[in-house]
Amino acid sequence: MENGQFAENCYLLAPGGSTDAVILDPGEEPERFLMEARRRGWTITAIWLTHAHIDHILGVGRIQAATQAPIHLHPADRLIYDNLSNQARLFGLEAPSAPKPDHVLTHGQRLMLGPISFEVRHTPGHSPGSVCFVTDGIVLGGDVLFQGSVGRTDLPGGSFETLASSIHTQLFTLPDDTVVYPGHGRHTTIGAERLTNPFVGE
Ligand SMILES: [Zn+2]
Ligand SMILES: [Zn+2]
Numbered sequence: 398m399e400n401g402q403f404a405e406n407c408y409l410l411a412p413g414g415s416t417d418a419v420i421l422d423p424g425e426e427p428e429r430f431l432m433e434a435r436r437r438g439w440t441i442t443a444i445w446l447t448h449a450h451i452d453h454i455l456g457v458g459r460i461q462a463a464t465q466a467p468i469h470l471h472p473a474d475r476l477i478y479d480n481l482s483n484q485a486r487l488f489g490l491e492a493p494s495a496p497k498p499d500h501v502l503t504h505g506q507r508l509m510l511g512p513i514s515f516e517v518r519h520t521p522g523h524s525p526g527s528v529c530f531v532t533d534g535i536v537l538g539g540d541v542l543f544q545g546s547v548g549r550t551d552l553p554g555g556s557f558e559t560l561a562s563s564i565h566t567q568l569f570t571l572p573d574d575t576v577v578y579p580g581h582g583r584h585t586t587i588g589a590e591r592l593t594n595p596f597v598g599e
Contacts, residue, residue: 444468446474
């Protein structure tokens with residue numbers, strides 16, 4: 398669901414039949430997602446972060462306060478994460494408190510959500526610690542690859558070369574019909590972007 402002034406996509410994920418849920422990238426409107434989880438009878442058991450830009454982590458503190466769910470972040474984005482108050486100031490926002498991450502994400506690590514296994518892939522370039530979460534037929538991609546676009550690389554630690562290499566080695570190697578759920582905008586597929594993306598397509 399898109400939320401907040403950054404139109405950031407936050408995802409609430411629970412495998413069929415399960416009441417355990419993961420929240421991915423809680424942005425500016427955490428209350429909406431807490432309410433949605435309550436309405437569905439889901440318990441948020443983990444907070445997964447694709448990276449530490451403000452639009453993806455504004456709601457972390459509120460979600461953790463309400464659920465005690467542990468926070469997962471790649472260590473290469475820790476500096477950006479710890480700088481949340483400075484990020485907020487740039488946007489004229491009040492600096493929220495961000496509790497320390499509880500778990501370090503590593504490339505190749507597997508995270509379980511009920512019976513579903515997600516593979517963590519380190520995909521730097523938009524930020525140094527960007528990761529994608531990959532499971533059968535699905536990628537939760539954060540701000541790495543968008544429909545017809547890619548993540549911006551002009552922010553601290555960004556690099557277009559690194560981003561393009563991440564996309565080619567970690568994402569375009571997935572099956573064409575894999576659906577990409579990005580941090581902004583509509584979902585797309587690996588095949589569509591491999592063929593038509595103006596920045597990294599063939
Ligand atoms: Zn970002
Ligand atoms: Zn974003």
